[in-house]
Structures are given as structure tokens and as C-alpha cells.
Amino acid sequence: MSLYNYLWPPLPGEFYYDDTVTVAKNLLGKLLCRSTERHVAAGIIVETEAYLSEGDPACHAARGMTRRNAPMFGTPGSAYVYFIYGKYNCFNVVTNKPGKGEAVLVRALEPVMGEDLMCRLRGGITERTALAGGPGRLCQALNIDRSLNEHDLMRPPLWIASGGEIKRFKIIETARIGISRGAALPLRFYIEGSHYISRR
DNA sequence: GGGAAGATGTTCT
DNA sequence: GAACATCTTCCCT
Numbered sequence: 001m002s003l004y005n006y007l008w009p010p011l012p013g014e015f016y017y018d019d020t021v022t023v024a025k026n027l028l029g030k031l032l033c034r035s036t037e038r039h040v041a042a043g044i045i046v047e048t049e050a051y052l053s054e055g056d057p058a059c060h061a062a063r064g065m066t067r068r069n070a071p072m073f074g075t076p077g078s079a080y081v082y083f084i085y086g087k088y089n090c091f092n093v094v095t096n097k098p099g100k101g102e103a104v105l106v107r108a109l110e111p112v113m114g115e116d117l118m119c120r121l122r123g124g125i126t127e128r129t130a131l132a133g134g135p136g137r138l139c140q141a142l143n144i145d146r147s148l149n150e151h152d153l154m155r156p157p158l159w160i161a162s163g164g165e166i167k168r169f170k171i172i173e174t175a176r177i178g179i180s181r182g183a184a185l186p187l188r189f190y191i192e193g194s195h196y197i198s199r200r
Numbered sequence: 201g202g203g204a205a206g207a208t209g210t211t212c213t
Numbered sequence: 214g215a216a217c218a219t220c221t222t223c224c225c226t
Binding site: 049051058059060082084085086087088090092105107134135136137176177178179180198 | 216217218219220
Binding site for chain 2: 063066067068082083084085086087088
């Protein structure tokens with residue numbers, strides 16, 4: 001148990017056993033925390049997308065379980081990480097109920113700690129808005145890859161904490177980004193006015 | 201500030 | 214063999 005896990009205790013498991021749209025909204029303003037041997041990096045979640053098992057053809061689980069999407073059917077509060085476009089990883093949080101096949105894609109962070117580490121992992125990029133603004137970027141910045149599949153997000157080296165000190169904000173709902181099927185559904189959520197989201 | 205195009209490799213059909 | 218929950222670079226206005 002690291003010092004930072006004590007300072008930023010993980011959200012309880014019940015948080016994730018809820019309607020996936022509700023969890024996607026509730027994750028906004030929370031802290032995604034990553035520890036390594038020597039460092040801790042963390043950022044405020046400012047943008048998410050919900051992927052549903054019913055009526056949502058864009059969801060990886062829409063056509064049943066495969067080897068890739070199996071972690072989506074696991075325990076709410078565990079990680080689903082997949083590899084995309086030959087280069088990038090995307091980080092999701094499993095939600096709802098075990099076996100349901102739903103998840104929330106975390107799309108953007110506002111860096112709050114360990115920016116030096118994020119900068120290095122991102123190949124020297126220094127603009128704060130580009131460090132973790134985008135699902136592929138935030139996985140690079142926090143060194144998240146498929147080895148963290150099914151990781152329990154109540155424990156280091158990757159956990160989600162309450163961002164208790166974050167002030168009130170309004171949630172904007174839009175269509176999701178980068179998909180062809182189910183593209184009209186309003187399942188993307190972000191913090192109004194945030195400069196750190198992936199796209200306007 | 202925005203649009204187009206190419207890179208890249210795993211997964212599923 | 215096609216699709217893909219993306220990013221970067223390059224060129225345009």
C-alpha cells in the first residue's frame with residue numbers, strides 16, 4: 001500500500017455496480033492514479049464514453065464474448081484494455097453487473113501529478129492539454145497496456161480515487177467519437193469548459 | 201484552427 | 214482480408 005493510495009483512497013467497488021451511463025457520468029471529476037516503482041502520476045477524468053450491451057452496435061460486446069472482449073464480462077471495477085490501430089491502447093472500466101458486457105471508455109485526463117513522467121512516456125510532448133487528452137494518449141502517458149487487463153481498480157498500481165476537492169461542474173452529453181455503428185447515440189460525457197478534452 | 205491521409209498489428213469473419 | 218472506441222504530420226485557409 002503506497003502513501004498515495006492512502007492519500008487518495010480508491011473508490012469502493014459498489015461505485016461500479018450501477019447503470020453504465022450513470023457510472024460514466026459519475027467518473028467525471030474522479031482521479032485516475034498510476035504508480036510505478038519510483039513514481040506516481042494522476043489526472044482528473046474529464047471525458048468518458050459509455051458502451052452498452054443492448055441496443056449499442058458499437059460496443060465490443062454487442063455480438064457476444066470473444067477473446068479480446070472477455071474482460072468486459074468480468075467484475076465491475078476491473079480494467080478492460082484493448083489494442084487499436086496497430087499502435088494504441090484504450091482503457092475502459094467494467095461496469096454494471098458481472099457478465100453484462102458493459103464498460104466506460106476513459107477518453108481524457110487533466111494532469112494533476114507526475115507530469116514529468118507523463119511527458120517522458122509521451123515522447124517529450126510538453127503541452128499540458130496534449131499529455132493525456134485522448135484515449136490513446138492517456139494510455140501512453142500512464143503506461144497502460146494489455147498487461148493491466150482485468151486489473152482490480154481498487155488497488156495499485158492503477159486505481160481510481162475520489163476527486164473530493166474538485167469543484168462543481170456541468171456535464172455535457174454528445175455523440176461518441178471515432179465509431180461508425182451507433183454513432184448517433186448520446187453516450188459521450190465531458191466536463192463543461194474543460195481545456196483537456198480530446199475534441200470540442 | 202481544421203481537414204486529409206497514412207501508419208500499424210491484432211482480432212474476427 | 215477487412216475493420217478498427219487513434220494519433221501525428223502535412224497542407225490549407
